Amino acid sequence: MDLIGKFKKGLSKTRDILLTDVNELFSMDRKIDESLFEELEEILVMSDLGIDITMEIMEKVSKKSRKLSTADELKEVFKDELKALFPVKEETLLNDPKAKPHVIMVVGVNGTGKTTTLGKLALKYKSEGKKVLIAAADTFRAAAIEQVEIWADRASVSIVKHRAGADPAAVAFDGVEAGMARGMDVVLIDTAGRLHTQKNLMDELRKIKRSVSKRMPGAPHEVLMVLDATTGQNALSQAKLFNEAVGVTSLALTKLDGTAKGGIVAAVAKSMKAPLKYIGIGEGVEDLQEFDAEIFVDALFD
Numbered sequence: 001m002d003l004i005g006k007f008k009k010g011l012s013k014t015r016d017i018l019l020t021d022v023n024e025l026f027s028m029d030r031k032i033d034e035s036l037f038e039e040l041e042e043i044l045v046m047s048d049l050g051i052d053i054t055m056e057i058m059e060k061v062s063k064k065s066r067k068l069s070t071a072d073e074l075k076e077v078f079k080d081e082l083k084a085l086f087p088v089k090e091e092t093l094l095n096d097p098k099a100k101p102h103v104i105m106v107v108g109v110n111g112t113g114k115t116t117t118l119g120k121l122a123l124k125y126k127s128e129g130k131k132v133l134i135a136a137a138d139t140f141r142a143a144a145i146e147q148v149e150i151w152a153d154r155a156s157v158s159i160v161k162h163r164a165g166a167d168p169a170a171v172a173f174d175g176v177e178a179g180m181a182r183g184m185d186v187v188l189i190d191t192a193g194r195l196h197t198q199k200n201l202m203d204e205l206r207k208i209k210r211s212v213s214k215r216m217p218g219a220p221h222e223v224l225m226v227l228d229a230t231t232g233q234n235a236l237s238q239a240k241l242f243n244e245a246v247g248v249t250s251l252a253l254t255k256l257d258g259t260a261k262g263g264i265v266a267a268v269a270k271s272m273k274a275p276l277k278y279i280g281i282g283e284g285v286e287d288l289q290e291f292d293a294e295i296f297v298d299a300l301f302d
Contacts, residue, residue, distance in 0.1 A: 026075035032065050040078070047263030048232045053270055057081050079297050085266040086293040087275045101133070101179040101187045103212060103219035105172075107205060107242055108226035110193035113254035113280060115144060117226045118188050119151025120288040121278075126155045130185035135175025136161040137168040137208060138192045148190050158182065168192060168204060169211035176215045189220065202245035209246050223249050224277070229256045229264050236264070239272050248272060252288075254280035262300060 025039055037058065044054040057078075064077045104121070108114040118134065125132045134152050138144035142164040152159035160175040172189050179187035191208060195201040212219045225248040227235040235253075242248055251272060253265055256279050269276040276291045 026071045026078075030071035032068060032071055032074055036071060036074075037062060044263060048267060049263030050233065050236070050267045050271070053085065053267055057085070075301070079301060082266060082297045083293045085270040087269060087273055099218060099221055101176070101184040102221050103176055103179070103187045103189065103216065104222045104224055105189045105191060105209065105212065105220040105246070106224050106226060107191050107246060107248070108193055109228075109238055110141075112193070112226045112228040112231075114193055114226040115147050115151070115190055117252050117254060117278070117280065117288060118190050119148070119155065120285050122151055122155040122157050122188055123285055124288070125186045126157055131183065132157040132186045132188065133175060133179045133182070133184045134159045135172050135187060135189045137171040137175070138190050139164055139166045139168050139171060140192050140195060144190065144192075158184070169207045172208045173211045173215050176212050176219060180216065198241070202241070205242070205246045223247055224252060225250075225274075226252045226254060227268060229253050229262075229280075230258045232264055233267070236268055236271055239268055243272060243274075248274050250275050250277045252276075252278040252280070253291075257281045257287075265296065 025036060025043070030036060040061075041054060041058050044057065045051060049057075060081050061074070061078055065074055068074050068077065106114060106118045106121075115138070122132050122134055132155065134148055134157060136145045136148040136159060138148075139162060145161055145164060149159060149161070158178070160171060160178050162171050162174075168191065172191075175187055175189060178184075189208065189212070191205060192201060195204060209220060209223070223246050225239055225242050227239060229235065231238075239248060239251070251268060251274055253268060253276060256262065256265070265276065265279070278288055279291050279296075281287050281289060
């Protein structure tokens with residue numbers, strides 16, 4: 001199956017809503033009038049795009065509509081405006097010898113698919129011929145260390161772990177140190193997603209980041225936040241909190257195949273001003289896909 005086919009399959013719930021609502025809205029014989037815009041606005045809000053972004057996109061579409069004659073033409077303008085919501089991805093430093101290993105700190109609330117996403121990334125990098133090491137720095141959940149071990153074994157990559165309850169910052173420090181000593185290309189750091197209080201968690205994540213930077217100036221090179229698409233606008237609130245604490249640089253949105261509210265994809269990317277690098281559109285390893293705004297929007301409508 002090609003990439004657009006995978007996107008269509010994984011986004012079937014979202015497509016069901018858009019294809020019945022939006023494509024009906026943009027039918028060839030539909031006039032561009034106030035009622036069309038009201039219906040479009042309602043669909044966007046219901047898709048979890050959010051009020052602010054909906055109003056922004058509606059204003060732009062409305063202005064451009066004055067030069068159009070059919071609703072079908074308006075659909076193309078609408079698609080272009082959706083694509084424009086996504087920040088442009090920058091090339092990572094994976095192949096920069098000055099920043100070797102490339103250190104990625106993976107953060108997110110427990111239950112979002114954080115550790116699974118980390119494991120799938122380990123497999124992805126390994127399949128590209130890169131030397132990968134995982135640091136099991138979520139030491140507060142014994143099951144988290146075991147889960148990371150399973151992924152490390154599955155991907156045949158190195159792992160640095162301490163006992164349950166050990167200092168997470170020390171594990172991260174040791175992971176980066178081992179990555180440097182062993183000539184690794186990538187170090188993936190798993191982190192906790194829940195502590196006794198929100199403040200405890202954020203303090204712990206800041207400490208990990210400081211520890212990593214102390215061992216390797218400039219690291220972590222990425223702070224990848226994993227979000228669960230099915231939580232809708234809650235995902236946006238989580239992203240903002242984590243961003244304030246550790247400066248999120250890229251995003252992964254999981255469980256997109258489990259929600260009909262695909263607008264959250266654009267809402268998170270636009271609000272965070274951080275590139276959406278990966279989306280999860282199924283349970284399989286191959287269902288963690290590199291995000292492409294063009295393919296994503298086209299898959300929703302074609």
